[in-house]
Amino acid sequence: MKQAPKHPVRLERQGSIALIVIENPPVNALGGAVRRGIAAALSAAEANPLVTAIVICANGRTFPAGADIREFNQPAQEPGLGQLCTMIETCSKPVVAALHGTALGGGLELAMGAHFRIASTDARVGLPEINLGILPGAGGTQRLPRLVGAELAMDMMLAGAPVSAGIAAEMGLIDRVTGGDLREAAVAFARELSMPHPTAEQRGQFSDANAYMAATKARRAELKQTGQASRAALKIIDCVEAALLVPIETGLEMERAAFEECLRSPESQGMRHAFFAERAAAKFPEDAPPRDISRIGIVGGGMMGAGIAIACLQRGFDVTLVEQGESGVNTALERIGTHYERAIAKGRLSEAQGAAALTHLQLTTKLDTLGDADVIIEAVGEDEELKLRILKEIGDQARQGAVLATNTSYLDLMRLAQATGRPNDTVGLHFFAPAQVNKLVEVAVHDDADASAVSTAQALVKRLGKVAVRAKVSSGVGAGYIGNRVLEAYRLAADILLEEGATPQQIDTAMRGFGFKMGPYQVADMSGLDIAHARRQSSPRDADARYVEIADKIVAQGWLGQKTHRGYYVYPEGARDGVPNGDVLKLIAAHRAENGITEQSFTEAEIRDTLLLTMVNAGAQLLTEGVAARPGDVDTVMIHGFGYPRSRGGPMFEADTTTPALIMRRLEALQAQAPNLWTPAPLLRELARERRKFADLN
Known part of the structure; x- marks a missing residue:
């Protein structure tokens, strides 16, 4: 992993434009050192008479992707993120935030503290704090409604899901989107500016106070009716109401008190544990580099096999699915086609996207078509003799270096791996139904499995957008894996x-x-x-x-x-x-x-x-x-x-x-x-x- 530089923030100048550059890999988290660096650079730029405007940007793969949540259980470090956002907002010179990657949580709150926002076309922004049982605590509940209104603000904070830069621009959250060099565009934007434009002073979204209050009342009732009225969700709505009803200083105090209350709650402690547990689970002891993966082979087109195929197609893999007999092929095609028809009917995909996904699918009755697959997943019924026979045939057909996987969790993995004739290349990949939806995959590792085969299986799970958990299986131990x-x-x-x-x-x-x-x-x-x-x-x-x-x-x-x-x-x-x-x-x-x-x-x-x-x-x-x-x-x-x-x-x-x-x-x-x-x-x-x-x- 790339080490954080000694000074995670530096101040640069391009003519009259100051650039505050954040470099704190891997995700530029807004820890104490970064916040102090931004505050110092901001003060220096504001005091410099040669500087007319300021751009806040980041090196690496993303604008700050949030606060450093490891600090949540530690003594507070000055300045707090909320203090820093207020410092930026009250700066006497125009401040532009240049967003790329995933500006999430505290990163987006930092950007909303700036007077203007510009983003690259592939940027995504969001406030996912509710997924940790908390709410935005650095002004997000007060500034977001001022920019996009109550309805859209509640949508973003209650769902916790990011949106694209294009959608954020339509909402009014981002001022400009650029497909070119982001930093150059941000500097050019800053040169156009003569006055600050603090988010705190924007009240256009409050023009119809009755409609605003009706929206918060309706959302509160909806959460209670649907059983989603968590502590954090209700506090978010309370704070969105406060954005309209009280001065921003009071609203920020209310937000901070609500944040602290949620942070201490059992719900947040549980959700934060889950967050860190997922990340710890991703740390497999195998450190070998994964093998290349572009084509996935799947044997068995039942509910599980079809679900795995859909999961792979959704992530752009080429898929060869083998079923027994033409009727089996037709049934598998019907299952997969029905999934895409429903996704299109619900607006999750366009017809063109659905059709494009299916062009990457090959359905066949012939196992010898699996010769160019990089990973082959056996997903036939939980019948040991059937699996032993199929895995032997897969082992005979697969190319050298292909990773072979069985979807079993109950049968003897060591015996199944031996049946392939290449146990070193064989692992367990236990998908949970429905495989196209459920995020969990257990990666089962037996004593003879090669480290690179395990790393490849883990890499595949990650590319599918799923959570991999390692289960160690030895002879006579581990049947059923964990779940x-x-x-x-x-x-x-x-x-x-x-x-x-x-x-x-x-x-x-x-x-x-x-x-x-x-x-x-x-x-x-x-x-x-x-x-x-x-x-x-x-x-x-x-x-x-x-x-x-x-x-x-x-x-x-x-x-x-x-x-x-x-x-x-x-x-x-x-x-x-x-x-x-x-x-x-x-x-x-x-x-x-x-x-x-x-x-x-x-x-x-x-x-x-x-x-x-x-x-x-x-x-x-x-x-x-x-x-x-x-x-x-x-x-x-x-x-x-x-x-x-x-x-x-x-x-x-x-x-x-x-x-x-x-x-x-x-x-x-x-x-x-x-x-x-x-x-x-x-x-x-x-x-x-x-x-x-x-x-x-x-």
């Missing part, structure tokens, strides 16, 4: 609660109340009960482990979930939301009677605590075995793969709100009911003995 191991434990614990007296609706309600969008039995109905049933039947079972037969009995009735309109819930024709299935409740009651189980009652808190304890223990076991490298990796998988509420940081982060010793005692109280599930993992015992927490392992 499915935790999920299986979670589902078994839920099934035990069901067997002991809880209802599917109770358990689902408890987990939705915790923050999951769906409870485990709603998810099971949506996925199809036959899928999990087939996996259970094909997997070896420990005779001494507790096994709950309720799901098998439901499948035996032909109730497979949404696809048959009956599962744990009943689904009227066309409905995706079900009502409790009385027949399933009777089946469960009969099952208890047959097995001599006395029905117990559980509170929602007891249900949540039991399921969370189970996830934590499963995660600790994965860390004990070395399948997961750090607790944050488990959290990242659970957030992206299974919808664990991001504001809670993940199960391992949540566990640190108590102590390993207390977690152990609670597990030991449950252990006799299911030793295979609730025996405390060795790592928990170690942490309890050493009085450490999971965070110490990150």
